[in-house]
Amino acid sequence: MDKTVNQKAWFLVLPVFLVVAFSAVLPLMTVVNYSMQDTFGNNQFFWNGVGWFKELLDPSTDLGGRFLASLGRNLFFSLVILAIEVPLGIVVALSMPREGWTVAACLIILALPLLIPWNVVGTIWQIFGRPDIGLLGYTLNAIGIDYNYVANEFDAWVTVIVMDVWHWTSLVALLCYAGLKSIPEAYYQAAQIDGASRWAVFKAIQLPKMNRVLLIAVLLRFMDSFMIYTEPFVVTGGGPGNSTTFVSIELVKIALGQFDLGKAAALSLVYNLIILIVCWIFYTVMTNAGVERKIQASSEPAVEPKPSAALKPMPALKPKEGVA
Amino acid sequence: MHSIPGRRLIMGLFLVFLLLPIYWLVNMSFKTNSEIVSTMTLWPHTPTLQHYKRIFTDESWYSGYINSLQYVILNTIISISVALPAAYAFSRYRFLGDKHLFFWLLSNRMAPAAVYALPFFNLYSAIGLFDTPWAVALAHCIFNVPLAVWILEGFVSGVPREIDETAFLDGYSFPRFFVKILVPLIASGIGVAAFFCFMFSWVELLLARTLTSVSAKPIAAIMTRTVSAAGMDWGLLAAAGVLTIIPGALVIWFVRNYIARGFALGRV
Known part of the structure; x- marks a missing residue:
């Protein structure tokens, strides 16, 4: 569908622009302002130039050491949960029942963890994992595994990762399921005639069709895990020691805990910049994938009948479902 | 949509994994505090609504x-x-x-x-x-x-x-x-x-x-x-x-x- 050029469309976008600018640009300018200054309290500020940024990127200073350590932990955490959630999500999506009331039931149960406030997710796992009153902790200790997420670093990590898998795998599964649903039955019939194996069907039909949603899933999961705060904060409080202190937790500690505005602001900017770069890479890949798909679609004969819209009475028309 | 072998088992296990922590929370909300702390019970033996009432x-x-x-x-x-x-x-x-x-x-x-x-x-x-x-x-x-x-x-x-x-x-x-x-x-x-x-x-x-x-x-x-x-x-x-x-x-x-x-x- 070719879009027409119309500069007046800016008027339609203006409200969104104003609202988001008010809550994004204004605060960001304060952050930039703080990041260049130092304070000794009493609202007296001194020009500090790029001092905070130098410190931030130098691992030998206190600030730099904390930042880089938490960044490393955060990246490791994101990679681990992606490595678990994406394959598991695909498997769950492939295991969805085909029809009947079980589909709705499965969808609702899958979506349930996504709608629980993040601190309650933390609370649930905090309770569930406790060796004294939690089912998980109690059972593990009863069968002879010494498990205590408050004292043991490894246990804390396992708890945080399992919690994230519990919380977010459904998202990947739901996205993949939506992708799978859009595959026409004819593809499978053709595969059956060709005698394709189960694996070949997955590789040649299902995976390519899920490409786009998987990209969105990876983007969302990477971003959200990269800025995770509430859940690990409730469960472990960033501990034991600093072992589960991720970038957001570190940032909040510096900003709202110590009120070190300059340091916190510099950290914020670098943090935001990383997110922006990753976001841009994903966005480029995603739009390119979209263009390729369109080219492909236009070279193939159209399968869907075009709605003959122009002359029918209005109410009879329904929006075409599932058009990207 | 074509699914994989053993899908019922996989789906079942995953749903149990999702529901178990939530069940535990619901279970605890109906227990008295003394029951929570003193014993390990899979369901509330002395169910109470006191927490909700509060x-x-x-x-x-x-x-x-x-x-x-x-x-x-x-x-x-x-x-x-x-x-x-x-x-x-x-x-x-x-x-x-x-x-x-x-x-x-x-x-x-x-x-x-x-x-x-x-x-x-x-x-x-x-x-x-x-x-x-x-x-x-x-x-x-x-x-x-x-x-x-x-x-x-x-x-x-x-x-x-x-x-x-x-x-x-x-x-x-x-x-x-x-x-x-x-x-x-x-x-x-x-x-x-x-x-x-x-x-x-x-x-x-x-x-x-x-x-x-x-x-x-x-x-x-x-x-x-x-x-x-x-x-x-x-x-x-x-x-x-x-x-x-x-x-x-x-x-x-x-x-x-x-x-x-x-x-x-x-x-x-």
Whole structure:
């Protein structure tokens, strides 16, 4: 569908622009302002130039050491949960029942963890994992595994990762399921005639069709895990020691805990910049994938009948479902 | 759709994995504190409603739910109403800087809340909105408005362009076309977008907690505070947790057929 050029469309976008600018640009300018200054309290500020940024990127200073350590932990955490959630999500999506009331039931149960406030997710796992009153902790200790997420670093990590898998795998599964649903039955019939194996069907039909949603899933999961705060904060409080202190937790500690505005602001900017770069890479890949798909679609004969819209009475028309 | 061997087993195991921690929370909310601490029971042996009763009678508890609902609903209304025209513009027209604007919106959906916590605190204190539902509602716009624009853009693009053209030929003015024809056509999309705004505003805690102190405190923040002060009242904590799950569980039912599409930002 070719879009027409119309500069007046800016008027339609203006409200969104104003609202988001008010809550994004204004605060960001304060952050930039703080990041260049130092304070000794009493609202007296001194020009500090790029001092905070130098410190931030130098691992030998206190600030730099904390930042880089938490960044490393955060990246490791994101990679681990992606490595678990994406394959598991695909498997769950492939295991969805085909029809009947079980589909709705499965969808609702899958979506349930996504709608629980993040601190309650933390609370649930905090309770569930406790060796004294939690089912998980109690059972593990009863069968002879010494498990205590408050004292043991490894246990804390396992708890945080399992919690994230519990919380977010459904998202990947739901996205993949939506992708799978859009595959026409004819593809499978053709595969059956060709005698394709189960694996070949997955590789040649299902995976390519899920490409786009998987990209969105990876983007969302990477971003959200990269800025995770509430859940690990409730469960472990960033501990034991600093072992589960991720970038957001570190940032909040510096900003709202110590009120070190300059340091916190510099950290914020670098943090935001990383997110922006990753976001841009994903966005480029995603739009390119979209263009390729369109080219492909236009070279193939159209399968869907075009709605003959122009002359029918209005109410009879329904929006075409599932058009990207 | 073709599934894999052993799918019932896999699905069953996964659902059990999802439900077990939630069951444990529900289970605890019906136990007395002495039962929780002293014995390990798989279901409440002396079931009690005392924790729920306490929440529904103590104003400092139930006001938290009202506060939360207030800013969540405000936020949903603001997000949807500003996002609707923008979604139409992005879907139908090309204009100067449209792609950059879209990317800028995307990047705001991804911005870490922790970065904005402190500047928001300053901003809303300065304009006198601190500790009101408006502060939280506006703050949550930063991730909900972009999300609503995306989802709605997907749904608007699903409406054939011929409908617009026919309507304009029939003499509809733009606002009238928008309200009378477009909005009813994408009603399900608006529902889905509203659901997602509701959900993301409902689950967020960091900003909500930072921007409120007394009179607009969300339930999530009340939970964290009261628990540490009361020396771990586990049953009460569990009951409060269960009550925060219920609104989400209720709204899922209405959008169950659109959940996946919404999560894909309307682009499946």
